[in-house]
Amino acid sequence: MMNKTKNDGRPALGTALGQLAARECRSLLRALAMRKRRQEGIHEARKSCRRLRSLxxxxxxxxxxxxxxxxLQELAHALAPLRDAHIAARTAKLLATAHETWITPEVIHSLEHRxxxxxxxxxxQDPHWRRRRADAQRIIASIHALAWADIRPSLAKKTLKRSKRRVKKAHSKARESxxxxALHRWxxxxxxxxxxxEFVRKARHVAGMKKGRSQKYAASAKQLSALTDQLGWRQDFQIFLDAVEQLPTSRDVRALxxxxxxKSASWSQAEPLP
Structure with a gap:
């Protein structure tokens, strides 16, 4: 990775983005190395894969x-069923706080056992994620070799505009169907x-660029965070529905x-309070 700097000693935008990418690579490896809190490690590893792909x-x-x-996509996809199983059990616990008549302890136990x-x-099949960690190391070596220093502010701005258009298009289709x-794609x-x-905002700060645009990026990111959290509950609920269909049949499972x-329409609208 090239190490271009500006006259004031600060790294240029592209170099700063490369540094953030390297930091995310280290987070990915740490997540895959976690043993005591496997589910947390799985979740963090998948997030790191998504963040790196966004860069x-x-x-x-x-x-x-x-x-x-x-x-990166294949690594995250391989961990997805494990994360989904955890999400299904967690969602059942949340739903049980408000709908315990139907989400019984037996149902929760079945989802947790699954x-x-x-x-x-x-x-x-992959003790201590040795194979996955080796795959991650190879991917990271390729990431480090990319020409991050060649990223210019104009290119970053153009990429963000293209991503905004894609979000608007996905929003329109989700609203129609x-x-x-469609909601998941949005x-x-x-x-x-x-x-x-978030990455460009942080890189602009490191590069000492003007704060005005960075503040706009921060405000937009905050709005998107609220949106994705809201849509995330709907996705978690759909994962719960799919998992219930895969459980061994029992009296409680049949009743649910x-x-x-x-009940699905009302239960999926808003996340119940813990």
Whole structure:
């Protein structure tokens, strides 16, 4: 990675973004190395993969980012079923605070057992995530080799505008269809834009650039964070629904499945208080 600096000794925007990418790479490795809090590590590793993927479009188009993007996507995707199983159990606990008649302790226990079993099986196939960590190391080596210093403020601004257009397009389609897939696509694009805004804002601060635009980026990122949190509950609820369908049949599970069609609309609207 080139180490270009400005006359005042501060790194240029691209170099600062490269430093932030390197920091995120270290966070990814730390997350995969976590043993005592596996689910937290899985969650943090997937977030690091998404953040790093959001940085790649900021690079000049001639940069070889396709393989890196694909590698990060595959790493996050491999961990997704484990994260979803954990989300399903957590969502059931939240719902039980307000709907304990239907979300019984037996249902919660079944979801937690399913989560633990899936994690145990995954660790048997890849003890201590050795294979995943080796994959991450290879991806990180490629990330370090990218020409981060070639990123110019004009290119970053152009990338952010393109991401904003993609969010607006996804929003329009989600508003028209209200389908889970469309809502999830809207959330993914909004989250990606939020990450990009946060990275560029931090890099501008490190580079000593004017605060006005950085403050606008911070305000936009904050709004997107509230949006993605709201859409996130809907996604978590859909993951819960899918998990209930996969549980072994029991009296409580059958009763919940009968009740869900009439309750899903109201239960998915807002996250219940813990």
């Amino acid at each position: 790649l479009p900021l690079l000049p188009p001639e940069q070889p980012t396709n393989a890196v993007n694909r590698g 989560c633990e079993q899936m994690l145990d099986n995954a660790l048997k 209200r389908a889970p897939d 959330r993914r694009r909004a989250r990606k834009l939020r990450y990009q805004l 499945r009968r009740e869900l069609p009439s």
